[in-house]
């Protein structure tokens with residue numbers, strides 16, 4: 001099938017390349033010329049495991065092309081909208097400027113029977129508004145909402161083999177049938193592997209996405225709230241999480257206590273959900289998400305406070321080695337990263353922060369040139385008065401404490417992800433400090 005993907009960021013570039021990998025003929029469109037130049041040359045503009053391989057193979061076959069001109073979407077049967085929906089400046093709400101601009105720009109190139117498919121995460125009600133614009137264009141095109149659940153770091157595998165597909169279809173039965181047939185053709189490969197499919201209306205599809213992220217964020221803040229209680233009682237949150245997770249109604253996933261969640265999705269999505277619920281007169285229904293957000297932000301502060309305490313209150317001029325910048329491992333994404341936030345806060349208190357990360361130095365240094373960056377962890381550790389681990393890359397998780405010991409000035413480490421073997425680090429001569437554990 002001929003597909004267009006409008007917006008080629010973390011979501012759109014992976015979607016475009018994965019669809020081409022599955023045999024579709026894809027044009028990826030973005031307003032960012034540098035991104036499009038890189039993608040057209042088969043180069044991933046960000047770090048995502050598996051993406052370079054499929055970009056290279058699909059661009060070489062000619063099944064995957066890139067452009068900055070929306071006119072190149074003409075002739076595709078299905079048009080995915082994958083542009084950003086960031087948090088609005090000075091508000092909790094989602095900024096729909098890019099979604100609206102992409103849709104408006106696409107309208108002149110739509111033909112009878114084409115399907116516009118929303119993939120961006122949007123406030124409930126957006127799909128109906130956009131569908132009205134498509135209908136008013138007189139093109140005969142239709143609109144469906146097909147939220148995306150991929151995780152960065154596993155984006156290619158999650159796109160090619162998703163755990164579920166959700167179609168939010170138009171209310172009119174003939175349009176619903178035609179839209180479903182087109183989406184089934186797009187996802188023939190996944191559906192052939194018995195991927196569960198939920199066929200529903202626009203509002204449910206939009207809400208599935210934001211409520212899934214709200215639930216994940218709530219699980220993380222729940223366990224981080226337990227960490228706060230553990231800290232004042234001498235309990236161990238990692239044992240607590242193991243014990244409650246043994247109940248398979250609870251499970252272990254997303255119950256890792258630490259410096260909290262970040263990224264381009266969970267933080268802004270729970271805020272946008274709160275703002276939308278308030279607009280709908282239902283603010284109280286999701287008021288708990290404000291607490292989820294507050295607990296999450298307190299954990300970053302806790303790491304900063306522990307660092308100040310470990311340095312005896314004398315932060316100014318002290319060298320702090322920060323291990324990790326990305327919001328999670330296997331990504332170079334630093335959007336709302338707790339790791340980077342901690343590094344910036346410590347720098348703001350006068351510390352000489354030297355940060356290292358296997359992939360995110362280039363993204364972090366663009367936004368925070370005031371920090372010092374070292375690609376080599378040994379250089380970051382050299383003569384450090386304190387080490388703070390904030391992103392659990394394997395390079396840091398499996399670091400040998402005996403190797404690291406002679407490098408630093410003071411062997412004190414704060415494990416902001418509860419990921420190191422505390423016994424091994426203490427046995428090697430380190431003062432080991434973590435979150436929610438004695």
Ligand SMILES: NC(=O)c1ccc[n+]([C@@H]2O[C@H](COP(=O)([O-])OP(=O)(O)OC[C@H]3O[C@@H](n4cnc5c(N)ncnc54)[C@H](O)[C@@H]3O)[C@@H](O)[C@H]2O)c1
Nearest residue numbers: 007008009010011030031032083084085098102120121148
């Ligand atoms: N990143 C993820 O893991 C993920 C997963 C699921 C859903 N989402 C949702 O997908 C959307 C995109 O997220 P992202 O992380 O890819 O963001 P991103 O910022 O990486 O990418 C957005 C892209 O859209 C482009 N763009 C903006 N306006 C445009 C226009 N008018 N025409 C063409 N391109 C335009 C930007 O240049 C940018 O490259 C968001 O709504 C996000 O919540 C993201």
Ligand SMILES: O=c1ccn([C@@H]2O[C@H](COP(=O)(O)OP(=O)(O)O[C@H]3O[C@H](CO)[C@@H](O)[C@H](O)[C@H]3O)[C@@H](O)[C@H]2O)c(=O)[nH]1
Nearest residue numbers: 148149150151152220254255256260261262263265327328
């Ligand atoms: O037990 C846990 C699990 C995760 N995290 C943190 O939570 C954040 C988000 O992690 P994750 O959800 O894996 O990353 P994303 O790639 O942002 O994916 C989320 O956001 C995407 C965009 O909406 C969705 O598509 C995914 O389904 C959803 O998991 C990261 O900072 C993690 O370090 C924890 O602190 N503890």
